[in-house]
Amino acid sequence: MTDVESAGYKIVFDCEKLRFPNTGLYHFCDSLGKALKDCIGRRSDMVYFVHKEQEGHFGDDCKYMTYRSIYKYLFPLWKPEKIVWHAAQQFPKAMPAGKRTVLTVHDLNFLYEEPPEAHAKWIKRLQANIDQAARIVAISRYTKNDLLKHIDVKGKPVDVIYNGCTVYSGKPGTPGYIPQKPFLFTVGTLLRKKNFHVLPALLTDNDYELVISGLRFDYEEEILKVAGELGVTGRVHITGPVSEAAKDWYMRHCSAFLFPSIAEGFGLPAIEAMMYGKPVFLSQYTSLPEIGGDKAFYFNKDFDFTGMRKEFSEGMSAYGNGKIPKEEIIARAKQFSWEKAAREYAAIYASLS
Numbered sequence: 001m002t003d004v005e006s007a008g009y010k011i012v013f014d015c016e017k018l019r020f021p022n023t024g025l026y027h028f029c030d031s032l033g034k035a036l037k038d039c040i041g042r043r044s045d046m047v048y049f050v051h052k053e054q055e056g057h058f059g060d061d062c063k064y065m066t067y068r069s070i071y072k073y074l075f076p077l078w079k080p081e082k083i084v085w086h087a088a089q090q091f092p093k094a095m096p097a098g099k100r101t102v103l104t105v106h107d108l109n110f111l112y113e114e115p116p117e118a119h120a121k122w123i124k125r126l127q128a129n130i131d132q133a134a135r136i137v138a139i140s141r142y143t144k145n146d147l148l149k150h151i152d153v154k155g156k157p158v159d160v161i162y163n164g165c166t167v168y169s170g171k172p173g174t175p176g177y178i179p180q181k182p183f184l185f186t187v188g189t190l191l192r193k194k195n196f197h198v199l200p201a202l203l204t205d206n207d208y209e210l211v212i213s214g215l216r217f218d219y220e221e222e223i224l225k226v227a228g229e230l231g232v233t234g235r236v237h238i239t240g241p242v243s244e245a246a247k248d249w250y251m252r253h254c255s256a257f258l259f260p261s262i263a264e265g266f267g268l269p270a271i272e273a274m275m276y277g278k279p280v281f282l283s284q285y286t287s288l289p290e291i292g293g294d295k296a297f298y299f300n301k302d303f304d305f306t307g308m309r310k311e312f313s314e315g316m317s318a319y320g321n322g323k324i325p326k327e328e329i330i331a332r333a334k335q336f337s338w339e340k341a342a343r344e345y346a347a348i349y350a351s352l353s
Contacts (some may be wrong), residue, residue: 011040011349012085014049016067016093018057022215022241023189024268025106029088031166033058035342067093084349087133090126095133100352102345103133107265108146113193127151135348137161139266142287161345164338165271173245177237183209185254186269187247190219190238193263195283200227200236201305202258202312209235211250213242251276256316259288260299267291274333277326279319281312295324295332
């Protein structure tokens with residue numbers, strides 16, 4: 001019997017973001033929700049807060065609470081003496097105020113994505129949610145430090161619980177586009193913060209292809225513009241979003257994984273690639289050095305193209321020569337476990353007495 005179960009708590013896990021497949025918040029809700037079910041949900045009165053279309057997502061043996069738009073204004077809590085509510089991201093659609101509310105903060109990326117005149121609006125919204133929460137969890141030390149710098153947590157505990165990583169275990173599949181040559185891979189929504197436009201520089205003086213998968217936005221034009229200037233457009237392939245089976249194929253077959261993001265709360269794709277034992281090349285910004293540690297390679301902070309080519313060449317040589325063995329890369333990734341994350345969240349739930 002877990003501490004949570006013996007305390008008699010009803011745990012409500014907010015999975016409202018399950019309605020957005022192929023996003024980081026979807027994978028967070030899905031993976032942590034499954035781990036919580038295995039950790040405590042099978043033996044306790046646990047409820048998943050979802051949209052109608054996602055009822056049954058964690059199995060018919062689970063309990064669900066359906067999201068309604070009125071909850072933004074009038075929240076139907078039923079005598080919450082024994083309820084722990086876990087809001088899975090910093091801007092939930094609905095969140096009750098109370099001493100048993102947990103808020104997970106993934107990032108303060110609005111500070112880097114939005115124009116300065118918009119920052120005050122988002123700071124105000126985040127501050128209000130922090131004020132409502134009893135316990136705050138950040139998904140990396142970087143996110144925690146960013147939070148403490150810009151928000152008044154009013155003395156409340158801020159824990160760091162890292163996301164986990166799970167390698168795809170479904171049926172094998174093949175993507176719509178299959179490279180004809182050795183290729184480099186990255187995945188993520190095509191937004192400026194992902195910094196993907198620096199990657200075509202790695203295609204000069206070699207025969208690699210570059211595959212970029214993710215939701216498509218106007219930033220795609222900047223990526224292709226740089227590729228055109230470098231004369232490598234024909235070897236840059238932007239696929240749009242792909243299934244987990246297709247992403248698994250790309251991860252298994254790529255020569256290296258590239259993730260030069262400059263605004264990242266955690267960096268799950270990098271850990272996923274490391275689980276495959278791939279050489280991973282990251283930016284030195286935000287949480288990525290914290291996640292990759294000394295088992296990843298890093299681009300220079302200016303993303304100077306000449307420097308990046310040198311860093312990539314040296315990193316691939318080091319990987320090929322076994323200076324960073326594949327087994328050590330995988331071991332680093334395995335430090336990030338959803339089961340471990342679920343146990344740490346369960347301990348926080350139990351502490352809210």
